[in-house]
Amino acid sequence: MEKSEFKELKKQLLSTRKNGYDCPVDEAAIETYCSGYKAFLDAGKTERLCAAQTVRLAEEKGYRPYVRGMALKPGDRVYLTNRGKAVLLAHIGRRSLAEGAQIAAAHIDSPRLDLKPNPLYEEAELAYFKTHYYGGIRKYQWVTIPLELHGVVALRDGSRVQINIGGDSGDPRLVITDLLPHLGAEQGKKPLATAIPAETLNLLLGSRPIGGEEESGRVKLAVMKLLNEKYGITEDDFTSAELEAVPAGRACDIGLDRSMIGAYGHDDRVCAYAALKALLDLEETPEKTAVCVLADKEEIGSDGVTGMQSAAFDTFMEDLCESQNVAVRACFEKSFCLSADVTAAYDPDYADVYEKRNAAYLNYGVGLCKYTGARGKSGASDADAETVAYVRRLFDEAGVIWQIAELGKVDAGGGGTVAMYMANRNITTLDAGVPVLSMHAPFETVAKLDCYETYKAMRAIYQAR
Ligand code: MN
Numbered sequence: 001m002e003k004s005e006f007k008e009l010k011k012q013l014l015s016t017r018k019n020g021y022d023c024p025v026d027e028a029a030i031e032t033y034c035s036g037y038k039a040f041l042d043a044g045k046t047e048r049l050c051a052a053q054t055v056r057l058a059e060e061k062g063y064r065p066y067v068r069g070m071a072l073k074p075g076d077r078v079y080l081t082n083r084g085k086a087v088l089l090a091h092i093g094r095r096s097l098a099e100g101a102q103i104a105a106a107h108i109d110s111p112r113l114d115l116k117p118n119p120l121y122e123e124a125e126l127a128y129f130k131t132h133y134y135g136g137i138r139k140y141q142w143v144t145i146p147l148e149l150h151g152v153v154a155l156r157d158g159s160r161v162q163i164n165i166g167g168d169s170g171d172p173r174l175v176i177t178d179l180l181p182h183l184g185a186e187q188g189k190k191p192l193a194t195a196i197p198a199e200t201l202n203l204l205l206g207s208r209p210i211g212g213e214e215e216s217g218r219v220k221l222a223v224m225k226l227l228n229e230k231y232g233i234t235e236d237d238f239t240s241a242e243l244e245a246v247p248a249g250r251a252c253d254i255g256l257d258r259s260m261i262g263a264y265g266h267d268d269r270v271c272a273y274a275a276l277k278a279l280l281d282l283e284e285t286p287e288k289t290a291v292c293v294l295a296d297k298e299e300i301g302s303d304g305v306t307g308m309q310s311a312a313f314d315t316f317m318e319d320l321c322e323s324q325n326v327a328v329r330a331c332f333e334k335s336f337c338l339s340a341d342v343t344a345a346y347d348p349d350y351a352d353v354y355e356k357r358n359a360a361y362l363n364y365g366v367g368l369c370k371y372t373g374a375r376g377k378s379g380a381s382d383a384d385a386e387t388v389a390y391v392r393r394l395f396d397e398a399g400v401i402w403q404i405a406e407l408g409k410v411d412a413g414g415g416g417t418v419a420m421y422m423a424n425r426n427i428t429t430l431d432a433g434v435p436v437l438s439m440h441a442p443f444e445t446v447a448k449l450d451c452y453e454t455y456k457a458m459r460a461i462y463q464a465r
């Protein structure tokens, strides 16, 4: 065979997937998009703050709060906040909902440390908050890093107090201490998963006592006094609070070439922002109704009223359908959902847990996952071949750089997303998202190119005919 013939045959028959930077990319557009994304991250480090920021951005683009029974016509833009922790947005399409909706579903909760209901205590004249971690964290990563505390205290009278400690410049920060190496010999021999017990993830709050030497609990009282002065709360009010400790600091560029972004909460705000921004940027009325779901509780199984399993989504869709005299079940069976969630990026330092022929790579674009799950696809909705073909065509037509991958080696572990909860509703669903390095760590890394391609992917879904 001639060399040229071989080359031609290879081009025709073999996959030619390549680094996104070897494809035509608009680097200025990537940079602009990523600046917006970094600001979104900094404004929304908890699901509540992220939901509030989402509403601000949506209202700027003419979205109005949805009210049941509202008359809706093509081109209308509405949103609904579910208990301040999840957001549903819709841009009503030209065609009836009987022909289905184009849905992108991401989650805006991220792994973190929640305060326990009785959090405040004093030990050895130091004041602390007890925490209970939320989602899958590697506990050793959360010690000796500066932390902020955000959330709400709901008072008996129905009012709510917003708490923000460490979020503003000049604010003090909180920390969880760790053992010094000099005394860490025994701890150092333990497996990573057990070296830092959950009950040692206590937030250091203060050390300065008040009152006389003969009194006890002086530091705890001093801290409670400060909280009372600033927020008007007392110790019993922690009972009805949702306070979340999250890593301090802002999103920043990573690498000398600034090609990546380091931040807390890429999982899954990187896909949430792509899904939201693509919807808000839709200039023309889409053919089918475009729906963006930003869910809560994914990291702990999507249960609860604000999770993807909640009927809140069905109710919203049913309300939209009713305005067009369409049965929601008829809408669902014709709908498509891109379950937009992050996937693991291949990390050469830990090559042995990845299967390199089926791993997602940084800068190779949005990563499709036909299935997630663990131990033989358990817990996966496992999209059918036709669905993958549909998305492949949409992405190729829209010039989206994409790859297809699994999370890691089959026996190495696994993970889940909201995909199965959408698929269980009889909505055709496929997973896709940004590959992330150090997923679930307090500081995760993604590639800017992949963020932007995910935005283009969401746009292609909403604009599908
Ligand atoms: Mn996720």
Ligand code: MN
Pocket (backbone or CB within 6 Å): 267, 299, 440
């Ligand atoms: Mn996650």
